[in-house]
Amino acid sequence: MKCLKNFLTISFFCFFGISFAQTATITGVVFNENNEPLANVNITAPTNGTSTDANGYYNLQIVSDTQSSLTFSHLGHEKIILENLILNNNETFEFNPVMKTDAVQIDGVVVTPEGNKSVEGITNISPQLVRQIPGANAGIENILKLLPGVSSNNELSTQYAVRGGNYDENLVYVNEIEVYRPFLIRSGQQEGLGFVNSNMVQDLAFSSGGFQAKYGDKLSSVLDITYKNPNSFGLQIGASLLGANATLETMDKNKKFSSITGLRYRNNGLLVNSQQTKSNFNPIFVDAQNFMTYRFSTKFHLNFLGNISLNQYQIEPLTRQTNFGTFNDPKALLVFYQGRENNKFSTTLGALKGNYYLNEHTTLKLISSIYHTTEEEYSDIIAQYELGAVNTDLGSEDLGEVTSSRGVGSQFTRARNDLDALIFNISHKGIHSKENKTLEWGVKYTHEDIRDQLRESEFIDSAGFSIRPPNPNFINNQPDEPFDAPIVPYEGVQSQNFIKTNRLSGYFQYGRHTLWEEHNIYYNIGVRSQHWTVSGENVTKTSHTVFSPRGQFSIKPNWGKDMLFRFSMGMYHQPPFYRELRDINGIIQPSVKAQKSIHLVLGNEYSFLLWDRPFKLISEVYYKKLNNVNPYTLEDVRIRYTANNNAKAYVHGAEMRLNGAFVPGTESWVSLGFLKTEENIDHRGYISRPTDQRLKFGVLFQDYVPNIPNLKMYLNLVYNTGLPGGSPSYADPYIFQSRLRDYRRADLGISHIFVNEKDTYPENHWLYRFKELSIGAEIFNLFNNQNSITNTWVRDVESKQQFAIPNFMTTRVLNLKLNMRF
Structure with missing residues (x-):
């Protein structure tokens, strides 16, 4: 068989390959x-x-x-x-x-190319695949963004939206320990590292909706990560133009104690310097993680998970020019900057998990964790901008430059934000499984102590005068009447909050595998509940309670074809976390209720052999009805809530993913998703939500040279239709419903493996000491597409119109990488 190297970047791949002993x-x-x-x-x-x-x-x-x-x-x-x-x-x-x-x-x-056939609606992804696929932010989140229901238009961010939800609606667990993100990050380029270290991962499971009661109280998704328990010594080192990492695995000779430790350093300068805003960029993104296991006996195991992370982000913007408009009326925004931004996010996590194996049927667990973050956001930026016409003469040396000015102005933004948060968790979980019946239960107590000081202001100057906020306090009819109101920022927040939240939650669920005639049946029913109390300085103590029943049903008919049908339904509540309690003025609203969503998910898995290789087609349709919705605006990755429950919403969509060995010994997939989500605020009618990502197309493709199987190629393609473009400050979102341009991106990676498990060398060879050795190159944004994530709104003083200036993301970038394992 010959391997066909041509592929269609949008529709499908068709090729044959030579089978090697993988x-x-x-x-x-x-x-x-x-x-x-x-x-x-x-x-x-x-x-x-x-x-x-x-x-x-x-x-x-x-x-x-x-x-x-x-x-x-x-x-x-x-x-x-x-x-x-x-x-x-x-x-x-x-x-x-x-x-x-x-x-x-x-x-x-039956284990398909992506793991066990999932009667629970869980997607399992190979950790090895995660570590191989290229991306500007390579890792777990990079792979998730290729799934049909997951979207992100920001390659600098590790955050993602699932089926119309926002970034705050996703649960993340590492070995059953819930992990958190920093609170004050507002830009994707401020995110140096996500929490999950891909080199430490053993198993990865993801659910995009309709998940069981044992998982927590969020509206959209669950990412369940399991870190390795090493069985021998190993040292892995990786380096690239974006940073470096090292992972150490150990196990004692009695196999009672094992440990895996990961160190990471990242510098986003290569990516940030490719953006249209020219700047002096000096980041420090480092973290250290450790997961240890001590087996006191066959009945009792103790785990420890520790993490220390420091994200220090410093930037001094210099200039920016963005050309926009139409072919007949091209325009440009030219900005000159002064000042700098200095942010620091320091987080620590320590957790203990005890596993007691009462007998072969019953396991009892006790989990305790403490998370602490101190965050500083300090910036003073003066931006002097010019809006003008663009030179379109193809023969001119000044092609694309600004030829005439239509308006000038300046903007001064200042921030002095500090946050100190301490989150303590202690929980008990149990599982009893016997004769295809499983009983699971759990109870958890959480204490959140958050101290936050917000001091933000934005002054806008145009034509020599300072613009005041467009609210009734500043309406005047000069010169008929004198106007002596003080100079205030166009937009500003001054607040200080000391908030404590105590939460008590629990769940109980029962699952069973059985036969109905000759068909395999699985069902799971459960309920979880949470009671929480919000208190603090100058805050009225308020308590709330919610109940969330959930259920899943799967049937695998006794057919000639290997098919599985799933149906999930349930009620999902999201009790407000700190940011959801804080309104746009920075004031805490303790009466905010939990957002509520009803999930209905119908799915099918069809496993089959094609070209004598395993494939799987996964299809799902879903509907979500949301009440007590807390409306929000999205600025890059910062979410600002209105802190009330004055809206209702809905989400519906359909997804499919074809997964399999398109080339022998590899795993690839093609995914397609459609969704629509709208909200109705104060009964004014339905409009698109900020995450209304209508169409999603993703491809993950692996290949190799037939005569040189260790020369491998990895490609991921993403196409998303445009998100709503937002609205200017103080503007009515019902007026501004335009969309950003479509998001199109391709990342290509090529690597050569010198040493691996199959290709080893004798003792006298210099490669003998390596267990793995590979070098590679990656090209991010292969086709150099101009993708935008948000708009900057600029007013033309002549026409009084406001123009939406797209904030473009990274251009084509080349990265080199080296990986070694001893």
């Missing part, structure tokens, strides 16, 4: 009926085999993209047969069997 890994611990590890268990696969060590641990490589059967055998125990196993290239699948002495245990598992 591998996957199955690993785990084998237990006996007393939940004790079994040594010397023989494990055989069609082409090879292994046995467990003294601690019951095993690690076996099998051929990927091919059906395999594994047999576990041990003297005095009945065999365990794991059938119909199909793993993707480089995928790691964990299987921990319990060997019995009284019966034969047959366990049939």
Whole structure:
């Protein structure tokens, strides 16, 4: 077979490939009926085999993209047969069997290119895939943005919106520990690092709606990350023009203690300096994470997760020129800057998790965490702008330059914002599973102590006079009557808040796998509840309580075709966090209620073989009805709420994703999504919400050179229709309903692997010490598309019109990278 290298960037890929001996890994611990590890268990696969060590641990490589059967055998125990196993290239699948002495245990598992067939509506993504795919902000979020229901028009940000929700509506867990983001970040270029370290990830699960009661109280999505428990020593080092990272894995000889530590440094200068605003940029983005496990016995394991992060963002903007308008009437905005911005976000997290395995059916967990963040946002920026006509003479040396001025003005923005937040959590979780029945429960207490001081102001000067805010306090009829009001900022916030919130939440759910005639049935029903109290200085103590029933149902018919149908429904509440309690004037509104959403999700998974390789087609339709909506505006990545519940909204959409081995030994997918979301504020009628992303098309594609299989190519393509463009300050959003231009982006990565698990070298070779070694190049924004995320609103003094000036994102950028593992 020949590998066809041409591909269509928008519609589809069609090609053939040469099959090489690609591998996957199955690993785990084998237990006996007393939940004790079994040594010397023989494990055989069609082409090879292994046995467990003294601690019951095993690690076996099998051929990927091919059906395999594994047999576990041990003297005095009945065999365990794991059938119909199909793993993707480089995928790691964990299987921990319990060997019995009284019966034969047959366990049939079908693993598609992305993991177990999901009866729960959870998307599983290979961590290896996450680490390979290029992106300006490579990592977990980079892959999520290629899923049909996930959108982000900002390649500098790790934040994402899911099915019409905003950035605050997504849950993130690491080993069942909830993690948080800084509060004051307002621009994507201020985000150096997301919390999740991709090099430490073992499993990744994501749900974009209709999730179970055991997950928390958010409206949109759940990202559930599991960090590794290493089984040997390993050191990984990576470097690129955007930063560097190192990951250390250790395990003691008794296999009781394991640890994984990650260090990261990032500098976004390469990306920020490609934007239209020229600046002196001096960032420091660093973090250190550690995840440790100590196995006191087979029954009790203790985990620790620690994180220290420092994002220090300094920028001195210099100039900016943005050309806009039409072909017949081109315009340009030319800006000269003075001043600088200096922001600092310092966060720490410490968490302990105890796992007690009462018996083979019951596990009890106790989790405690404390999160602390201190944030400073200091800036003094003077912007003097000129709005004018543009030279369109193709033969002129000044093509594209401003030829005549239509208006000048200046803007002075100042910020002195400080925030100190402490969040403490303690929770208990339990799970009892027996005979295909699962009972899960949990209770959690959270204390939030937030101290915030906002001091923001914006002065606008035009034609020699300072513009006052357009509100009734400043209406005048000069010169008939004298007007002596003080000079005030056009927009300003002065507030100081000391807020404490106590939350008590819990959940209970029951799930079961069973047979209905010859069809496999799965269902899960559950309920969660939360009671919270808001108090603080000059704040009336207020309490609220919500209940959220949820349910999921799946059926796998006994058909010739491998299909699964899912239906989920439930009520989802989002009790207000600190930012949702703070209105646009910075004042806390403790009476804000929880936003409420009813989810209805209908899905189908169809697994099939094409070209003798596994593929899966996932389709979903969904509807969300929202009440008690807290309207907001979106400025880059900063969300500003009105802090009331004066709106209702809806979201509906449809998605599909075709996933599989388009090229043997690789994983690729094509995704397509459509959604519509609108809100009705104060019964004025429905208008588009800020996240009304109508059409989404994403492609993730991997390939390699047939004669040089270690020379690999990775490509991701994203096309999103334009988001609503927002409105000027103090303007009525019902008047401004224009949209930004469509978002189009392609990132290409090419790497050559010198050393990996299959390609090793003898002792006398200089590459012998490497377990992995690769070098590569990445081209971000391959086609150099001009994408905008927001508008800057500028008033023309001649026509009195306000022009929406697009704020363009990064241009084409080349990055080089090196990865090593010892």
